[in-house]
Amino acid sequence: MDKQQLIDCHERIKPFIHNTPVLTSRLINEIAGADLYFKCENFQRMGAFKMRGAANAIMQLTDEQKQNGVVTHSSGNFAQALSLSAQSLGVKAYIVMPNSAPKVKKEAVKGYGGILVECESTLEARERESDRIVKEHGATFIHPSNDDHVILGQGTACKELLELRPSLDYVVTPVGGGGLIAGTALSAYYFGNNCKTIGGEPFEVDDAYRSLQSGKIETNTTTNTIADGLKTQLGDRNFPIIQKFVDEIVRVTEDEIISAMRFIWERLKIVCEPSSAVALAAVLKKKDDLANKKVGIIISGGNVDLSHLPF
Amino acid sequence: MDKQQLIDCHERIKPFIHNTPVLTSRLINEIAGADLYFKCENFQRMGAFKMRGAANAIMQLTDEQKQNGVVTHSSGNFAQALSLSAQSLGVKAYIVMPNSAPKVKKEAVKGYGGILVECESTLEARERESDRIVKEHGATFIHPSNDDHVILGQGTACKELLELRPSLDYVVTPVGGGGLIAGTALSAYYFGNNCKTIGGEPFEVDDAYRSLQSGKIETNTTTNTIADGLKTQLGDRNFPIIQKFVDEIVRVTEDEIISAMRFIWERLKIVCEPSSAVALAAVLKKKDDLANKKVGIIISGGNVDLSHLPF
Structure with missing residues (x-):
């Protein structure tokens, strides 16, 4: 994926996303010993960066594909993102979700106009149900993170951040399925001035850390983390990008995540997910290496x- | 207090305050049936609008007064605001606080360089202790809300909001000691285009509502509200301004406050105090009157x- 694709993607999705604000805090900078710039995708439409990739993926479909709708399986933010993007673009979105998912998540999807399809709580059942919808309705399956258009879309948050702060030394994201960090690393490479990308990952789901070590996509054996958005694993589209463009993945404990989350709520006065706090936790863990640097989060x-x- | 005083005050304090962002939410607007613009003083330095009035009051002192320091009695945000403003301006701040105040508030004052002076938990003890510091150190007493310079400073938040959104029909604030709403009402009058000021007040501490009814400053008999910043009463400096320039005070229940607070956290993704939620609760209560209006909060x-x- 090249620079022009990122530029085109950003222009394409601009009418459907917010250019979210970047917050700073003197007090946090004092404690971190670095200049931190928080790109607030919690203020994005539907409350997460996933809106960017979902919108881009749908906009890349042909008119015929759009008429038949899109489908994904997710019980997280991508479910809401695909629903709202599809609604904004007049496209049907089938969202396959385990019937054990929290009611609030099911309601959110329906609130954004998504068509909720419930199934058993196994990966196999979810894939079978998605396949059925693809066959029956001709819908296009869109993966939450392992999809080139999704990766490009997610990269536009970092692009906006670098437009505002071109001299960042580092940009740090949480690592889950790999879509955000892959897109971010591409934007940092193409639009930064020698800006390096670092990932934060919970020890409990350190598949990306181990994948970079072993050179192949690893799976998680434990998923006992509060950062519920990060339990997914890398895919064949984003892993090569991560291998090539990500500088390092820093693992953090559950206590470090909770403490960073509290720090963000108390000092920045914003509501963020535990997954988001993983990035700050990683920055605080690497404090010595990042001293006096300009760091985007x-x-x-x-x-x-x-x-x-x-x- | 005239327009030029507000303009001068704003220019004076600008180096010491943030021009805080204004947030909006399509979803909140849909539910409220109006266009709401949230002026986020939770992002202000030390976390509240009180920084504005405190900075202005200290900057108006003579050099000799500055040398002798300032004193106030407060266990709330004004204690922190006066401490941080004084520190920024190289002035000593004595903060009289009941020894029963939460440790976190005492630590916050000390963290901002304030000199903590503890006393018994009665208004009489606090006033006696303040008087002693005025006499012994020659410090200047600064009231948290009933002080012209404080009122002008608090009014600059609304001035900034109107610079960004000149066509607001209403601006709504919580009502506690009266400094914020008085300053806001002045700014709305001088800088708005027929912009009206509304106050939100808990039923539990409806002294301002009753004061406007009776025409004299009333006190609270109950203070059983979650909005702990609003337990104070009006004063002789701000009450006449409120009488002249405030359109209405809307009372809300504790349940309405908590529900509005949750709404702000969940939908705007920001951390705000219960006192702040009182303003939104008032707007939702007056939904029919405010339909399709542009409302600053x-x-x-x-x-x-x-x-x-x-x-």
């Missing part, structure tokens, strides 16, 4: 259940 | 104890 989303906070 | 602050949330 992608706050990936803000969809949390206020009745179940870790503090 | 001052989110007054974001200093909350995350360990004690009402949801």
